[in-house]
Amino acid sequence: MNAASAATGIAPATQPGPPLWLLAELTYRCPLHCVFCYNPVDFARTSTELSTGDWLRVLREARAAGSVQCGFSGGEPMLRDDLEELVAEAHRLGFYTNLLTSGVGLTEARASALKQAGLDHIQLSFQDSTRELNDFLSHTKTFDLKRRTAGIIKSHGWPMVLNCVIHRLNIDYIEQIIELAVELGAEYLELANSQYYSWAEINRDGLLPSREQLERAERVTNDYREKLGDKIRIFFVVPDYYETRPKKCMNGWGNVFLTITPDGTALPCHTAKMLKGITFPNVRDMSVQDIWYASPGFNHFRGDSWMKDPCRNCPEKEKDLGGCRCQAFMLTGDAANADPVCDKSPFHPVVQDAVAYAQVPDARRTVVKPLVFRDPKVSRQLAEASSTPLGAHLSAPEKNSRSPPIL
């Protein structure tokens, strides 16, 4: 063991590199109510937020630990009055800074202040290309405001990424979404098929597109890529339910990504807090350096000694590291199982079952569950209702039937 590994107790072969990517989730407050929101379902339980001083210290410690990119996110990060101060410090420290926003609160005055603070990049989210669907999916009247915000971003010379979460309800309008991005002058368009965590997991039956929808959307995207050339770069992220091998989630647990939640909890990914039995450290109690290298939470799924079969003896395990721990937990009740997206997993039928249901046209569905919109009151109700982990008590055969959400 070298000095660093002796201090951390991790064998040299699994000693991670630095936390290159810092995601600062400044707040869970958000004026929107997206049906696919990636914030934890029980976000309303988080009542405290780190102070400005705490965040400034986190930025300094993370930079000293080797972080180079910093994303300011939420909730809606524009709701923090100290955003400009935090961006200025991140810029001074040498971070490449990125703001992930719904656009609400990004006025001309604040944009000027953020430009002066050194903000490098903005990602603006849209829910759809039309006012009707954008406003329906976010349960707010924000479409016109987002269009104005896009103009403000452009007028300050930032490279603009438009992000649109794609799902069953808007995937058939992919042409219009691409046209909107071109019209607004975006340099990048992220067509991010919804991944089924948090609020999207609750609404999965209503959001998972059919294979036909997905294939058409990919075809249209490729046609546009050819037609538009270098004018705009379009990313198309496929929902992993349609794959037979899982994603190498977060490029490996505790390998590159460090998320700090609004109350200071440090996580290897923004949904990991759902994992029962793992204690994650808080930046109020521990330095970023110690959190990254020495905390039990961050070491829990490093390396491969935690793996069970079929991953343990799988020749492909270096490629995907067994997939996503949160997805394994949500769909099998055990985070150390193979991600059920993998067709070698005994739980893969859970995913196949959801995909099969997605092929049923809406008009032929006998039970149509209403969409659940992200909302603090609903969050509190759901948190109470799910004090036992979703489906954790179920065995594999029971899991193979399409399980209802936690409502």
Ligand code: SF4
């Ligand atoms: S996904 Fe929607 S509701 Fe969730 S934080 Fe982003 S803008 Fe707010």
Ligand code: SF4
């Ligand atoms: S069995 Fe595990 S390691 Fe092998 S391909 Fe599937 S998820 Fe990856």
